[in-house]
Amino acid sequence: MVLPNIGQSAGPAPEEILRPVRPWFIVVTLALAFVANLLPATGVALALKPDFLALVLLYWCIQEPRYVGVAVAWLVGLVMDVGDATLFGQHALAYALLAYAAEYFRRRVLRFPPWQQAAQVACLLGLCAALVLLVRFVGGAPLPRWTYAVPPVVGALLWPAVTRVLQWPQRPQRSSAEL
Amino acid sequence: MRHLPAEPPAFFPRGPSPLARLALFGLTSIALLFVDTRYHYLEGIRSVATTILYPVQRAAQFPGELLSYVGSYFSTQRALNDDNAALRKQLVERSAAAQVAPAAQQENARLRGLLEVKARHMPAAVAVEVLYTSRDPFAQKLFVDKGTDADIRTGEAVIDADGVVGQVTRVFPYMAEVTLVTDKDHSVPVKVQRSGVRSVLYGAGAGRPPELRFMAPSADIQVGDVLVTSGLDGTYPPGLAVARVATLERDSGQMFARITCAPVAGVDRSAYLLVVGRPAAVPPRPEEPVDAEVAKKAGKGKRRAAGSP
Numbered sequence: 001m002v003l004p005n006i007g008q009s010a011g012p013a014p015e016e017i018l019r020p021v022r023p024w025f026i027v028v029t030l031a032l033a034f035v036a037n038l039l040p041a042t043g044v045a046l047a048l049k050p051d052f053l054a055l056v057l058l059y060w061c062i063q064e065p066r067y068v069g070v071a072v073a074w075l076v077g078l079v080m081d082v083g084d085a086t087l088f089g090q091h092a093l094a095y096a097l098l099a100y101a102a103e104y105f106r107r108r109v110l111r112f113p114p115w116q117q118a119a120q121v122a123c124l125l126g127l128c129a130a131l132v133l134l135v136r137f138v139g140g141a142p143l144p145r146w147t148y149a150v151p152p153v154v155g156a157l158l159w160p161a162v163t164r165v166l167q168w169p170q171r172p173q174r175s176s177a178e179l
Numbered sequence: 180m181r182h183l184p185a186e187p188p189a190f191f192p193r194g195p196s197p198l199a200r201l202a203l204f205g206l207t208s209i210a211l212l213f214v215d216t217r218y219h220y221l222e223g224i225r226s227v228a229t230t231i232l233y234p235v236q237r238a239a240q241f242p243g244e245l246l247s248y249v250g251s252y253f254s255t256q257r258a259l260n261d262d263n264a265a266l267r268k269q270l271v272e273r274s275a276a277a278q279v280a281p282a283a284q285q286e287n288a289r290l291r292g293l294l295e296v297k298a299r300h301m302p303a304a305v306a307v308e309v310l311y312t313s314r315d316p317f318a319q320k321l322f323v324d325k326g327t328d329a330d331i332r333t334g335e336a337v338i339d340a341d342g343v344v345g346q347v348t349r350v351f352p353y354m355a356e357v358t359l360v361t362d363k364d365h366s367v368p369v370k371v372q373r374s375g376v377r378s379v380l381y382g383a384g385a386g387r388p389p390e391l392r393f394m395a396p397s398a399d400i401q402v403g404d405v406l407v408t409s410g411l412d413g414t415y416p417p418g419l420a421v422a423r424v425a426t427l428e429r430d431s432g433q434m435f436a437r438i439t440c441a442p443v444a445g446v447d448r449s450a451y452l453l454v455v456g457r458p459a460a461v462p463p464r465p466e467e468p469v470d471a472e473v474a475k476k477a478g479k480g481k482r483r484a485a486g487s488p
Contacts, residue, residue: 038239040311049314070197074204082228083236085322085349085356086315088221089211096208100201139216141317142363142384148316 018170021064025169029056030076038083047147050155053080054128057095058121059166061102062109073099090135098128114160122156222349229351240310305329305454307337310354312447319362319385320348323452326355334414336455342420342444343367343408344452355454359446360421361389369406369421374399377409380421380440388425388439396429396436406440416455420444 033056041049057076060068077092084091101124102109109120129152137143195203215221307323325331327350335347337357345365349356358365363384369391370377376399378391394400404424410417422440429436 035235035239037314038236038311040240040243041314046312046314070200070204074208077208079228079232082225083232084314085225085229085320086313086318087212088215088225089208092211093205093208096201096204100197103197135212136317139212140364142387144316145386 017172018167019172021067021170023067026060026064026067029166030060033057034076034079034083037080047150048154050151050158051125051128052155054095054098054125055121055155055158055162056166058098058102058124059162061099062106063166065103065106068099069103070096070099087135087139090132093135094128094131097131098124101127114163117163118156118159121159122152125152125155128152225349226351230353233351233353236310303456305331307331307355307452307454309450309452313356316385319345319359319365319382319446321345321357321359322354323357323454324354325454326351326353328353329454331355331454332457335457336408336415336419338419338453338455339444339449339451342422342442343415344442344444344446344449346414347454357452360442360444361385361387361446367415367421368409368411370409371400372405372407372420373401374404376400377411378406380406388441389422390440391424391438392435394436394438396431396433398436400424400427400436400438402427405443414457419455 030053033052036052039049053076057068057073061073073095074092077090077095078088080091080095081088105120105124109117112120126149129148133144133148194200211221305325307325307329310322310324313320313322323337331347331350333347333350337344337347343360345357345359345362347355348358360367360380360382361384362382365382367380368377369380376394378394378398380389381392382389391400391406402424405420406422406424408415408417408419408421420443422442424438425441426439427436428438
Protein backbone atom coordinates (compact mmCIF):
# COMPACT_ATOMS: atom_id res chain seq x y z
CA MET A 1 0.00 0.00 0.00
CA VAL A 2 2.66 2.44 1.03
CA LEU A 3 5.64 1.14 -0.88
CA PRO A 4 4.84 2.81 -4.24
CA ASN A 5 5.47 6.16 -2.60
CA ILE A 6 9.12 5.29 -2.23
CA GLY A 7 9.33 4.84 -5.99
CA GLN A 8 7.91 8.28 -6.46
CA SER A 9 10.22 9.88 -3.94
CA ALA A 10 12.56 10.96 -6.74
CA GLY A 11 10.08 13.65 -7.71
CA PRO A 12 7.61 15.47 -5.53
CA ALA A 13 4.69 13.36 -4.31
CA PRO A 14 1.44 14.09 -6.14
CA GLU A 15 -0.53 16.77 -4.41
CA GLU A 16 -3.77 15.52 -3.02
CA ILE A 17 -6.24 17.95 -1.56
CA LEU A 18 -7.75 16.49 1.58
CA ARG A 19 -11.18 17.30 2.88
CA PRO A 20 -11.27 19.36 6.06
CA VAL A 21 -11.03 17.25 9.21
CA ARG A 22 -13.97 16.94 11.56
CA PRO A 23 -12.99 17.94 15.11
CA TRP A 24 -14.91 15.05 16.66
CA PHE A 25 -12.78 12.65 14.65
CA ILE A 26 -9.67 14.07 16.32
CA VAL A 27 -11.25 13.59 19.76
CA VAL A 28 -12.33 10.03 18.96
CA THR A 29 -8.91 8.99 17.64
CA LEU A 30 -7.16 10.47 20.68
CA ALA A 31 -9.57 8.60 22.98
CA LEU A 32 -8.99 5.33 21.11
CA ALA A 33 -5.22 5.83 21.31
CA PHE A 34 -5.58 6.39 25.06
CA VAL A 35 -7.50 3.13 25.45
CA ALA A 36 -4.88 1.37 23.29
CA ASN A 37 -2.23 2.64 25.70
CA LEU A 38 -4.14 1.16 28.62
CA LEU A 39 -4.43 -2.29 27.04
CA PRO A 40 -2.89 -4.77 29.44
CA ALA A 41 0.36 -6.23 28.13
CA THR A 42 3.13 -8.31 29.62
CA GLY A 43 6.55 -9.55 28.61
CA VAL A 44 7.55 -8.98 24.98
CA ALA A 45 4.30 -7.21 24.11
CA LEU A 46 4.95 -4.68 26.88
CA ALA A 47 8.52 -4.12 25.71
CA LEU A 48 7.39 -3.55 22.12
CA LYS A 49 4.24 -1.57 22.82
CA PRO A 50 4.61 1.96 21.43
CA ASP A 51 3.02 5.03 22.93
CA PHE A 52 -0.04 5.17 20.66
CA LEU A 53 -1.24 8.39 22.22
CA ALA A 54 2.04 10.18 21.44
CA LEU A 55 1.89 8.85 17.89
CA VAL A 56 -1.67 10.02 17.21
CA LEU A 57 -1.00 13.31 18.97
CA LEU A 58 2.06 13.85 16.81
CA TYR A 59 0.04 13.14 13.68
CA TRP A 60 -2.60 15.73 14.55
CA CYS A 61 0.02 18.27 15.63
CA ILE A 62 1.67 17.92 12.23
CA GLN A 63 -1.51 17.78 10.14
CA GLU A 64 -3.89 20.04 12.05
CA PRO A 65 -1.87 22.53 14.11
CA ARG A 66 -4.88 24.82 14.34
CA TYR A 67 -6.84 22.23 16.33
CA VAL A 68 -4.12 20.36 18.24
CA GLY A 69 -1.20 22.24 19.71
CA VAL A 70 0.82 22.51 22.88
CA ALA A 71 -2.21 23.12 25.13
CA VAL A 72 -4.19 20.09 23.93
CA ALA A 73 -1.08 17.91 24.13
CA TRP A 74 -0.48 19.05 27.69
CA LEU A 75 -4.06 18.19 28.73
CA VAL A 76 -3.88 14.79 27.03
CA GLY A 77 -0.58 14.18 28.83
CA LEU A 78 -2.22 14.88 32.19
CA VAL A 79 -4.93 12.31 31.40
CA MET A 80 -2.21 9.80 30.50
CA ASP A 81 -0.45 10.52 33.80
CA VAL A 82 -3.62 9.55 35.65
CA GLY A 83 -4.18 6.50 33.46
CA ASP A 84 -0.64 5.26 33.99
CA ALA A 85 -0.48 6.31 37.65
CA THR A 86 2.90 7.88 36.97
CA LEU A 87 4.07 11.23 38.32
CA PHE A 88 1.70 14.12 37.66
CA GLY A 89 3.10 16.21 34.82
CA GLN A 90 5.54 13.67 33.41
CA HIS A 91 3.62 12.83 30.24
CA ALA A 92 2.19 16.35 30.18
CA LEU A 93 5.67 17.82 29.91
CA ALA A 94 6.81 15.25 27.34
CA TYR A 95 3.71 15.69 25.14
CA ALA A 96 3.89 19.49 25.34
CA LEU A 97 7.47 19.35 24.10
CA LEU A 98 6.44 16.85 21.42
CA ALA A 99 3.69 19.21 20.23
CA TYR A 100 6.10 22.12 20.13
CA ALA A 101 8.70 20.10 18.20
CA ALA A 102 5.96 18.97 15.80
CA GLU A 103 4.86 22.55 15.22
CA TYR A 104 8.47 23.56 14.61
CA PHE A 105 9.29 20.74 12.19
CA ARG A 106 5.93 20.11 10.54
CA ARG A 107 6.65 21.87 7.25
CA ARG A 108 9.85 19.89 6.87
CA VAL A 109 8.27 16.55 7.85
CA LEU A 110 5.40 17.01 5.42
CA ARG A 111 7.78 17.38 2.46
CA PHE A 112 8.88 13.74 2.71
CA PRO A 113 7.22 10.46 1.70
CA PRO A 114 5.87 8.36 4.60
CA TRP A 115 8.93 6.18 5.21
CA GLN A 116 11.24 9.15 5.40
CA GLN A 117 8.73 10.88 7.64
CA ALA A 118 8.94 7.82 9.89
CA ALA A 119 12.67 8.38 10.44
CA GLN A 120 11.97 11.92 11.64
CA VAL A 121 9.05 10.70 13.75
CA ALA A 122 11.43 8.24 15.43
CA CYS A 123 13.60 11.19 16.45
CA LEU A 124 10.61 13.12 17.83
CA LEU A 125 9.26 10.11 19.78
CA GLY A 126 12.79 9.42 21.01
CA LEU A 127 13.02 13.01 22.24
CA CYS A 128 9.73 12.50 24.10
CA ALA A 129 11.00 9.26 25.70
CA ALA A 130 14.34 10.87 26.58
CA LEU A 131 12.54 13.70 28.38
CA VAL A 132 10.50 11.20 30.43
CA LEU A 133 13.73 9.36 31.24
CA LEU A 134 15.37 12.61 32.35
CA VAL A 135 12.41 13.57 34.54
CA ARG A 136 12.33 10.16 36.24
CA PHE A 137 16.10 10.00 36.61
CA VAL A 138 16.12 13.36 38.35
CA GLY A 139 13.30 12.04 40.54
CA GLY A 140 15.54 9.17 41.67
CA ALA A 141 14.29 6.28 39.53
CA PRO A 142 16.79 3.65 38.36
CA LEU A 143 17.87 3.59 34.71
CA PRO A 144 15.58 1.29 32.70
CA ARG A 145 16.86 -1.55 30.56
CA TRP A 146 17.88 -1.02 26.94
CA THR A 147 14.41 -2.16 25.83
CA TYR A 148 13.28 1.34 26.83
CA ALA A 149 14.57 2.51 23.44
CA VAL A 150 12.42 0.03 21.48
CA PRO A 151 8.88 1.56 21.68
CA PRO A 152 9.81 4.84 19.88
CA VAL A 153 11.25 2.80 17.00
CA VAL A 154 8.15 0.58 16.84
CA GLY A 155 6.01 3.74 16.91
CA ALA A 156 7.96 5.19 13.99
CA LEU A 157 7.54 1.94 12.02
CA LEU A 158 3.78 2.24 12.56
CA TRP A 159 3.78 5.85 11.33
CA PRO A 160 2.92 5.17 7.64
CA ALA A 161 0.02 2.92 8.71
CA VAL A 162 -1.19 5.49 11.24
CA THR A 163 -1.05 8.22 8.60
CA ARG A 164 -3.01 6.04 6.21
CA VAL A 165 -5.72 5.21 8.76
CA LEU A 166 -6.13 8.71 10.18
CA GLN A 167 -6.29 10.28 6.71
CA TRP A 168 -8.85 7.83 5.44
CA PRO A 169 -12.00 9.88 6.24
CA GLN A 170 -10.44 12.96 4.63
CA ARG A 171 -9.46 11.37 1.34
CA PRO A 172 -11.58 12.31 -1.64
CA GLN A 173 -13.91 9.49 -2.63
CA ARG A 174 -12.98 7.85 -5.89
CA SER A 175 -16.43 8.40 -7.35
CA SER A 176 -16.27 12.14 -6.75
CA ALA A 177 -12.75 12.23 -8.20
CA GLU A 178 -14.01 10.67 -11.41
CA LEU A 179 -16.69 13.27 -11.79
CA MET B 180 -1.04 13.72 0.40
CA ARG B 181 -0.40 17.23 1.72
CA HIS B 182 -2.58 20.12 2.63
CA LEU B 183 -2.62 23.29 0.75
CA PRO B 184 -1.10 25.84 3.11
CA ALA B 185 -4.27 27.06 4.72
CA GLU B 186 -3.12 28.93 7.79
CA PRO B 187 -3.74 32.62 8.03
CA PRO B 188 -0.71 34.86 7.53
CA ALA B 189 1.21 35.66 10.67
CA PHE B 190 -0.22 39.16 11.11
CA PHE B 191 -3.60 37.78 12.08
CA PRO B 192 -3.87 37.37 15.83
CA ARG B 193 -3.17 33.74 16.80
CA GLY B 194 -2.67 33.92 20.53
CA PRO B 195 0.70 33.51 22.20
CA SER B 196 3.50 31.98 20.14
CA PRO B 197 4.15 28.22 20.41
CA LEU B 198 7.36 28.85 22.31
CA ALA B 199 5.53 30.98 24.88
CA ARG B 200 2.89 28.28 25.25
CA LEU B 201 5.56 25.59 25.61
CA ALA B 202 7.25 27.66 28.32
CA LEU B 203 3.95 28.16 30.16
CA PHE B 204 2.86 24.52 30.04
CA GLY B 205 6.38 23.22 30.59
CA LEU B 206 6.80 25.26 33.74
CA THR B 207 3.35 24.18 34.96
CA SER B 208 4.33 20.52 34.41
CA ILE B 209 7.59 20.96 36.25
CA ALA B 210 5.72 22.59 39.14
CA LEU B 211 3.25 19.67 39.15
CA LEU B 212 6.09 17.16 39.11
CA PHE B 213 7.77 18.90 42.00
CA VAL B 214 4.58 19.10 44.06
CA ASP B 215 3.74 15.46 43.31
CA THR B 216 7.15 14.02 44.21
CA ARG B 217 7.84 16.18 47.26
CA TYR B 218 4.54 16.94 48.92
CA HIS B 219 1.94 14.44 47.67
CA TYR B 220 -0.74 17.18 47.67
CA LEU B 221 -2.32 15.83 44.50
CA GLU B 222 -3.49 12.43 45.75
CA GLY B 223 -7.08 13.68 46.14
CA ILE B 224 -7.22 14.93 42.56
CA ARG B 225 -5.62 11.74 41.33
CA SER B 226 -8.14 9.64 43.21
CA VAL B 227 -11.08 11.53 41.67
CA ALA B 228 -9.58 11.36 38.16
CA THR B 229 -8.87 7.66 38.54
CA THR B 230 -12.48 7.00 39.52
CA ILE B 231 -13.68 8.89 36.44
CA LEU B 232 -11.30 6.92 34.22
CA TYR B 233 -12.20 3.58 35.82
CA PRO B 234 -14.80 2.61 33.17
CA VAL B 235 -12.28 3.36 30.41
CA GLN B 236 -9.70 1.17 32.09
CA ARG B 237 -12.16 -1.65 32.48
CA ALA B 238 -13.06 -1.26 28.81
CA ALA B 239 -9.39 -1.64 27.93
CA GLN B 240 -9.37 -4.90 29.90
CA PHE B 241 -12.26 -6.25 27.87
CA PRO B 242 -10.46 -7.54 24.72
CA GLY B 243 -7.97 -9.50 26.82
CA GLU B 244 -10.72 -10.95 29.00
CA LEU B 245 -12.71 -11.92 25.91
CA LEU B 246 -9.67 -13.67 24.43
CA SER B 247 -8.96 -15.61 27.59
CA TYR B 248 -12.65 -16.51 27.90
CA VAL B 249 -12.70 -17.85 24.35
CA GLY B 250 -9.43 -19.64 25.03
CA SER B 251 -10.78 -21.27 28.18
CA TYR B 252 -13.99 -22.25 26.36
CA PHE B 253 -11.94 -24.30 23.93
CA SER B 254 -9.59 -25.80 26.51
CA THR B 255 -9.73 -29.54 26.18
CA GLN B 256 -11.26 -32.03 28.57
CA ARG B 257 -7.79 -33.50 28.94
CA ALA B 258 -6.24 -30.24 30.12
CA LEU B 259 -9.02 -29.71 32.64
CA ASN B 260 -8.63 -33.25 33.98
CA ASP B 261 -4.87 -32.82 34.35
CA ASP B 262 -5.36 -29.51 36.10
CA ASN B 263 -7.93 -30.99 38.43
CA ALA B 264 -5.69 -33.90 39.33
CA ALA B 265 -2.74 -31.59 40.01
CA LEU B 266 -4.87 -29.35 42.22
CA ARG B 267 -6.25 -32.34 44.17
CA LYS B 268 -2.74 -33.60 44.73
CA GLN B 269 -1.68 -30.16 45.94
CA LEU B 270 -4.70 -30.04 48.24
CA VAL B 271 -3.80 -33.36 49.85
CA GLU B 272 -0.16 -32.33 50.22
CA ARG B 273 -1.09 -29.09 51.91
CA SER B 274 -3.91 -30.53 54.01
CA ALA B 275 -1.37 -32.46 56.08
CA ALA B 276 0.29 -29.18 57.05
CA ALA B 277 -3.10 -27.52 57.51
CA GLN B 278 -4.29 -30.23 59.91
CA VAL B 279 -1.20 -29.92 62.04
CA ALA B 280 -1.41 -26.12 62.04
CA PRO B 281 -4.25 -25.65 64.60
CA ALA B 282 -2.53 -27.95 67.07
CA ALA B 283 0.80 -26.18 66.54
CA GLN B 284 -0.91 -22.81 66.86
CA GLN B 285 -2.52 -23.85 70.14
CA GLU B 286 0.75 -25.12 71.44
CA ASN B 287 2.47 -21.95 70.33
CA ALA B 288 -0.16 -19.84 72.08
CA ARG B 289 0.28 -21.87 75.29
CA LEU B 290 4.05 -21.54 75.19
CA ARG B 291 3.80 -17.84 74.44
CA GLY B 292 1.41 -17.55 77.37
CA LEU B 293 3.93 -19.28 79.60
CA LEU B 294 6.63 -16.89 78.39
CA GLU B 295 4.24 -13.96 78.75
CA VAL B 296 4.90 -12.84 75.19
CA LYS B 297 2.11 -10.82 73.59
CA ALA B 298 -0.19 -12.92 71.43
CA ARG B 299 0.30 -12.62 67.69
CA HIS B 300 -2.72 -11.48 65.83
CA MET B 301 -3.31 -12.72 62.32
CA PRO B 302 -5.28 -10.00 60.54
CA ALA B 303 -8.21 -10.40 58.15
CA ALA B 304 -7.49 -10.84 54.45
CA VAL B 305 -9.18 -9.88 51.19
CA ALA B 306 -8.73 -11.86 47.97
CA VAL B 307 -8.12 -9.66 44.90
CA GLU B 308 -7.44 -10.13 41.21
CA VAL B 309 -4.67 -8.39 39.29
CA LEU B 310 -6.14 -5.91 36.79
CA TYR B 311 -2.95 -4.99 34.97
CA THR B 312 0.68 -4.19 35.49
CA SER B 313 1.84 -0.61 35.35
CA ARG B 314 3.08 0.54 31.95
CA ASP B 315 5.65 2.71 33.70
CA PRO B 316 9.04 1.11 32.96
CA PHE B 317 10.63 2.85 35.95
CA ALA B 318 8.48 1.27 38.66
CA GLN B 319 7.48 -2.26 39.57
CA LYS B 320 3.80 -1.86 40.32
CA LEU B 321 0.50 -3.49 39.54
CA PHE B 322 -3.17 -2.73 40.04
CA VAL B 323 -5.74 -4.94 41.71
CA ASP B 324 -9.51 -4.88 41.39
CA LYS B 325 -10.53 -3.80 44.91
CA GLY B 326 -9.92 -0.60 46.80
CA THR B 327 -11.67 1.44 49.44
CA ASP B 328 -14.85 -0.49 48.56
CA ALA B 329 -13.28 -3.59 50.17
CA ASP B 330 -11.73 -1.56 53.01
CA ILE B 331 -8.18 -1.95 51.72
CA ARG B 332 -5.77 0.58 53.19
CA THR B 333 -2.34 1.77 52.21
CA GLY B 334 0.52 -0.13 53.78
CA GLU B 335 -1.21 -3.50 53.83
CA ALA B 336 0.82 -6.50 52.72
CA VAL B 337 -0.04 -8.37 49.52
CA ILE B 338 0.77 -12.07 49.25
CA ASP B 339 0.12 -14.96 46.90
CA ALA B 340 0.12 -18.72 47.51
CA ASP B 341 3.91 -18.81 47.93
CA GLY B 342 4.88 -15.61 49.68
CA VAL B 343 5.00 -11.83 49.80
CA VAL B 344 4.32 -10.00 46.53
CA GLY B 345 4.39 -6.41 47.76
CA GLN B 346 2.55 -3.71 49.59
CA VAL B 347 -0.49 -1.51 48.89
CA THR B 348 0.81 2.00 48.22
CA ARG B 349 -2.24 3.83 46.90
CA VAL B 350 -5.93 3.09 47.27
CA PHE B 351 -8.61 4.30 44.88
CA PRO B 352 -12.36 3.68 45.13
CA TYR B 353 -12.40 0.53 42.95
CA MET B 354 -8.75 -0.41 42.73
CA ALA B 355 -5.48 -0.30 44.56
CA GLU B 356 -1.88 0.10 43.53
CA VAL B 357 0.56 -2.52 44.77
CA THR B 358 4.31 -1.81 44.82
CA LEU B 359 6.17 -5.08 44.29
CA VAL B 360 9.09 -6.25 46.42
CA THR B 361 11.29 -5.85 43.32
CA ASP B 362 10.61 -2.08 43.09
CA LYS B 363 13.66 0.08 43.70
CA ASP B 364 11.96 2.16 46.39
CA HIS B 365 10.65 -0.81 48.34
CA SER B 366 12.16 -2.58 51.30
CA VAL B 367 10.99 -5.41 53.54
CA PRO B 368 12.36 -6.19 57.00
CA VAL B 369 13.21 -9.88 56.93
CA LYS B 370 14.97 -12.54 58.91
CA VAL B 371 16.68 -15.70 57.81
CA GLN B 372 14.32 -18.53 58.65
CA ARG B 373 17.13 -20.95 59.49
CA SER B 374 19.30 -18.80 61.71
CA GLY B 375 17.02 -15.92 62.68
CA VAL B 376 19.48 -13.24 61.47
CA ARG B 377 17.63 -9.99 60.84
CA SER B 378 18.11 -7.79 57.81
CA VAL B 379 16.24 -5.66 55.29
CA LEU B 380 15.54 -6.79 51.73
CA TYR B 381 15.86 -3.95 49.21
CA GLY B 382 14.29 -4.08 45.77
CA ALA B 383 16.59 -3.12 42.91
CA GLY B 384 14.23 -2.26 40.04
CA ALA B 385 13.07 -4.12 36.94
CA GLY B 386 15.21 -7.06 35.90
CA ARG B 387 17.57 -6.85 38.85
CA PRO B 388 17.33 -9.22 41.82
CA PRO B 389 16.50 -7.75 45.25
CA GLU B 390 19.42 -7.70 47.64
CA LEU B 391 20.32 -7.74 51.30
CA ARG B 392 22.61 -4.82 52.07
CA PHE B 393 24.75 -4.04 55.08
CA MET B 394 25.28 -7.67 56.07
CA ALA B 395 28.66 -8.45 57.56
CA PRO B 396 30.72 -11.00 55.54
CA SER B 397 30.60 -13.25 58.59
CA ALA B 398 26.79 -13.24 58.92
CA ASP B 399 25.17 -16.66 59.32
CA ILE B 400 23.55 -16.94 55.90
CA GLN B 401 23.82 -19.48 53.09
CA VAL B 402 22.73 -19.79 49.49
CA GLY B 403 19.20 -21.25 49.46
CA ASP B 404 18.20 -19.80 52.82
CA VAL B 405 14.57 -18.68 52.96
CA LEU B 406 13.93 -15.12 54.14
CA VAL B 407 10.67 -14.52 56.00
CA THR B 408 9.17 -11.25 57.16
CA SER B 409 10.33 -10.36 60.64
CA GLY B 410 7.26 -8.26 61.43
CA LEU B 411 9.49 -5.64 63.05
CA ASP B 412 8.06 -2.83 60.93
CA GLY B 413 4.46 -3.36 62.04
CA THR B 414 3.48 -3.43 58.36
CA TYR B 415 4.07 -7.02 57.31
CA PRO B 416 2.71 -9.77 59.54
CA PRO B 417 5.65 -11.88 60.72
CA GLY B 418 6.56 -15.25 59.20
CA LEU B 419 5.59 -14.76 55.55
CA ALA B 420 8.13 -16.10 53.04
CA VAL B 421 9.65 -13.33 50.93
CA ALA B 422 12.69 -14.55 49.03
CA ARG B 423 15.40 -17.15 48.75
CA VAL B 424 19.09 -16.29 48.81
CA ALA B 425 20.38 -16.75 45.25
CA THR B 426 24.01 -15.66 45.26
CA LEU B 427 26.40 -14.88 48.05
CA GLU B 428 29.82 -13.23 47.78
CA ARG B 429 31.84 -12.95 50.94
CA ASP B 430 34.83 -10.75 50.23
CA SER B 431 36.82 -10.10 53.37
CA GLY B 432 38.22 -6.95 51.74
CA GLN B 433 34.75 -5.48 51.59
CA MET B 434 32.79 -4.09 54.49
CA PHE B 435 29.63 -5.98 53.54
CA ALA B 436 28.74 -9.22 51.79
CA ARG B 437 27.03 -9.03 48.39
CA ILE B 438 23.81 -11.01 48.70
CA THR B 439 21.18 -11.21 45.95
CA CYS B 440 17.85 -12.94 46.37
CA ALA B 441 15.03 -14.31 44.24
CA PRO B 442 11.43 -13.65 45.36
CA VAL B 443 9.59 -16.87 46.20
CA ALA B 444 6.18 -15.46 45.26
CA GLY B 445 5.11 -15.18 41.63
CA VAL B 446 5.78 -11.46 41.71
CA ASP B 447 5.41 -11.11 37.95
CA ARG B 448 3.06 -14.06 37.38
CA SER B 449 0.35 -14.46 40.00
CA ALA B 450 -3.12 -13.40 38.87
CA TYR B 451 -4.85 -13.81 42.24
CA LEU B 452 -3.51 -12.20 45.38
CA LEU B 453 -4.43 -11.78 49.01
CA VAL B 454 -4.32 -8.42 50.78
CA VAL B 455 -3.48 -9.01 54.42
CA GLY B 456 -4.46 -6.38 56.96
CA ARG B 457 -1.97 -4.74 59.27
CA PRO B 458 -0.95 -6.72 62.32
CA ALA B 459 -1.86 -5.39 65.75
CA ALA B 460 -0.27 -2.06 66.54
CA VAL B 461 3.26 -2.23 67.89
CA PRO B 462 4.17 0.10 70.74
CA PRO B 463 5.81 3.30 69.45
CA ARG B 464 9.51 3.31 68.84
CA PRO B 465 11.57 4.77 71.67
CA GLU B 466 13.17 8.17 71.08
CA GLU B 467 16.79 7.08 70.86
CA PRO B 468 17.54 4.45 68.22
CA VAL B 469 19.28 1.65 70.06
CA ASP B 470 21.29 -0.07 67.33
CA ALA B 471 22.78 0.89 64.02
CA GLU B 472 20.25 -0.99 61.94
CA VAL B 473 17.31 0.75 63.52
CA ALA B 474 19.03 4.11 63.06
CA LYS B 475 19.62 3.37 59.41
CA LYS B 476 16.01 2.32 58.90
CA ALA B 477 14.67 5.39 60.61
CA GLY B 478 16.89 7.59 58.46
CA LYS B 479 15.90 5.89 55.23
CA GLY B 480 12.28 5.58 56.24
CA LYS B 481 11.30 9.02 55.00
CA ARG B 482 12.29 8.33 51.42
CA ARG B 483 11.07 4.81 50.98
CA ALA B 484 7.62 3.71 49.90
CA ALA B 485 7.68 0.79 52.26
CA GLY B 486 8.41 2.17 55.38
CA SER B 487 7.79 2.12 58.94
CA PRO B 488 4.41 3.54 59.93
